[in-house]
Amino acid sequence: MTIKFKFNKYSRRFKQPLKTHHGLWGVREGIIIELMDEKGKVGWGEIAPLSWFGSETLREAMDFCESLPGIITENLIFSIPMSLPACQFGLESALTQLQGNDEEIPKLENSGLLPTGKAGLSAWKDLVNRGYTTLKWKIGVDSIDNELNWLEILASQMSEIQGLSLRLDANGGLNFAESDRLLDICDRISLGDTSFKIEFLEQPLGVNELEGMLALTKGHLTSIALDESVATLTQINQCYQQGWRGIFVIKPAIVGSPKQLRKLYHTLGIDGVFSSVFETEIGQKASLQLAAELCQSHRAVGFGINHWFVDTD
Ligand SMILES: O=C(O)CCC(=O)c1ccccc1C(=O)O
Ligand SMILES: [Mg+2]
Structure with a gap:
């Protein structure tokens, strides 16, 4: 053929x-x-x-x-x-x-991406009104003191509506002490509220600081998700071999061959959160089909990004 x-x-x-x-x-x-x-x-x-x-x-x-x-x-x-x-x-x-092996775009629970920094504080409500119950907020950009302050405000505002949760994504921008401090606050926020949760902290440290992130998982309630550290299939395998049993963010559009991803995912039995790389509808459809097929958990997928583009919504 x-x-x-x-x-x-x-x-x-x-x-x-x-x-x-x-x-x-x-x-x-x-x-x-x-x-x-x-x-x-x-x-x-x-x-x-x-x-x-x-x-x-x-x-x-x-x-x-x-x-x-x-x-x-x-x-x-x-x-x-x-x-x-x-x-x-x-x-x-x-x-x-x-080959006709693709199906409809599955309906999966989605996480909405907030603007970074203080702007997140005035944007979360609009996303909740659009139907999102899980939101993601980027940190590791401003000073840690500012970000911790904004986090407390965001968390207290969001906890007024039942059943919301928040993901934090540092994109490798924190050091160990900052991450430790942040995780203490996340633990306290999640413990103090029966309805609002901080679901996880994504990639607090740099790509090559797996040991530090393994250490951070001990002594904190809040989960940690690897993202930049597990961008490709080779990296997923390496981090698993080095003992990572926390969450793996999977960005299907850059992780590599879908066929090899299926194989690895089943072999390792990993806890995955499927996420976008700001691809178009074409890449999103293929990624979401993989997410629907592979993801066993009830975690929301991270494809709530279309409101970021000029020509959509
Ligand atoms: O994962 C999500 O919820 C949204 C997508 C997202 O955050 C992202 C989008 C493009 C590039 C990097 C990232 C990231 O997770 O760091
Ligand atoms: Mg990320």
Whole structure:
């Protein structure tokens, strides 16, 4: 079976740049893949690299696409190297759609992403009005004292509505002492309230500080989730081997081959939270199908990001 291969670069602007410890991000660029079989059936896929998170760069993904012939095979798709994880995802999910193995977009509980910093305080209510009960707020950007103050305010405001929970994402921007202090406060907030919970703290320390994060899990009630440390399948495996049994954030669009992710997920039996990389609807659909298939927990997925784009909502 031969498959026609086409690709197109896209660019989408955010209403406001996303502020994280990695800096400001204002435009999402990626590649849309179109595969066509001999009968003219089409399958769409998306390559949405995030090089500051550990995937290949957009340039490397473009070079790879430009190196491919106009007619490819299934074999080629399953031989894309591990060094191009976003390309593995994009072409494999396009193939899945071409072969008709994709289903409807499943309805999963979603977490809404708040603007970073003080802006989160005036934005949470709007997201709750849109139906979100889990929200995520980025930290590790301002001074720890400011952020801890805002957290106390945000938590006390949110706890006035029954059944809400909050995720914190430091994007590796804290040190051990700051994380320890923050976790103490999170524990106290969650213990003191029967209805409001801080679900987890995501990636408090840097990518290579697994030992510190293992140490932080001891002595705190609040869970820790790895994100940047487990951006790719290789990293998931390494962190598991080094003893991580906490939460793993899985960003399907950059983690690598869906086929290999299925295998690893089942072998390790991990507690995963599936999350977006600001991909388009095409990448989101393929990611959410994987989340619905693999995720056994009742954790919300992190795809509440469409309100960030200029051309949606
Ligand atoms: O996970 C979510 O809930 C939203 C997505 C998100 O936070 C994110 C989106 C793009 C790049 C990095 C991250 C991140 O989790 O750090
Ligand atoms: Mg994160």
